[in-house]
Amino acid sequence: MSQDISPPPHIPVRPDWLSLHVEEALEPSLPIIDSHHHLWQFPDKTYRSTDLLHDLASGHNVRATVFIECQTCYRTDGQPEMASLGEVEFVLKEIEAARKAASPTRVAAAMVGHADLLLGARVTPVLEGLIRCSEGRMKSIRNIGVWHADPTVRASVATPPPHLLMDPRFREGLSRLAPLGLSFDAWVIHTQLEELRSLAGAFPDTPMVLNHVGGPLGIGPYHARRDEVFRQWRTSMLELARYPNVHIKLGGFGMTLFGFDFYNRPRPPSSAKVADVIRPYVETCVEAFGTQRCMFESNFPVDKGNIAYGVLWNAFKRVAAQASVAEKADLFHDTAAQFYRIEAI
DSSP: OOOOSSOOSSOOOOHHHHTTSOOOOSSTTSEEEEEEEOOEEETTEEEOHHHHHHHHTTSOEEEEEEEEOOOOSOOSSSOGGGTTHHHHHHHHHHHHHHHHTTOSSEEEEEEEEOOOGGGGGGGHHHHHHHHHHTTTOEEEEEEEOOOOSSTTOOOOSOOOOTTGGGOHHHHHHHTTTGGGTOEEEEEOOGGGHHHHHHHHHHOTTSOEEESGGGOOOOSGGGTTOHHHHHHHHHHHHHHHTTOTTEEEEEOOTTSGGGOOOGGGSSSOOOHHHHHHHHHHHHHHHHHHHOGGGEEEOOOBTGGGGTSOHHHHHHHHHHHTTTSOHHHHHIIIIIHHHHHTTOOOO
């Protein structure tokens, strides 16, 4: 493992490096919904529909995808709280571009947007605007809550205040989701899972999905403490599983916070190698939550700095190789379709 305890949150994508290892898709007919990916246009990096379609052409049967907010292309005029509608407008244009390219995948069949829940009751017009602007694709809202007191723990590019999920104003805002048919995408790290447990208990009628298996840290003060962190994380996840409104996304393993520094190696990892590394985390989540509350995600292009798209889905298929037909359907397609209310594909 690298001795760098504070790597950048996003590893640059190196197409030439990724091309050093290419695999044919395993179980190429297995229906998939990619439950978590981004599209963005930033001064220093882009990931547009053409880039996504290139990754989708790796041989897997990805029927639909779920776009996740990433604070791109926000409106620069009008009411500040409405700025995130600009991201939805950007994604709709990318959807149209994918249609014109005759993509067999329903890109962004569902969307997860951003509305500042710290607005409390005043967030309702923003939520209504997102639903209306998205042409009905808006299914969930994400406010990133990742925070740690140690500055070497750079687990996200976002900088939320500490204990966001415990803030009364935030909770007042979150109470506005369920009446509008919206869910909540939670992104916190393993040291914050008790806060998510409190939130899930306070809002049992709000469906929630925890991104990236709850972020068991492998950087900063947690570097070289993987077994200890795993035990703490597993205990927290088993407790969180008691709340039936909470679901789990199985992925994000290419993020630097895990400390799996594939990017430092001469060649990109094989799916067998990735499967060996991620298996304990996936199996723990499935054991705790069951397949009907677990869904695989690519987290692209964030994870693309470490793992190629086709290789990643092969790794997921290797981990799930002993699952039944029904369990595989849940993990790769049905749970995401149910949670994000995606019509039959």
